[in-house]
Amino acid sequence: MTQAVDVTGQLALPPVVDLRNADATWKASQQLCDENAAQLTLDASDLAEVTSIGVQIVFATAAYAGARGKQVFLRHANDPIRQDLALFGLTELSPVPSLST
DSSP, rough: OOOOTTTTTSBBOOEEEEHHHHHEEHHHHHHHHHTOOOOOOOOOOTTTOOOOOHHHHHHHHHHHTTTTTTTEEEOOOOOHHHHHHHHTTTTTTTTOOOOOO
8 A cells, every 4th residue: 555645755644624523524524525635534532422423423424435435534532432433343543434325
């Protein structure tokens, strides 16, 4: 697997979406998926727990991105969030499974 590199020669990181605001998160996720980024990262660093809306956003974003041939990753999840996401088959910094539409 090759890594993306930007024009300065630095390792290019996928765009990051903050999961704290559900409405803004979904809009930002859609916008980034519609842009040219091949990957999208959801940042869970400030979430205290995975709420049903948070999980819905993660899976909706994965489906939206997957339909456009992109990958979604999760980062900075704390232990309770990792455990909760594991129940849904998600692991930190591994691709979020795309849902078939």
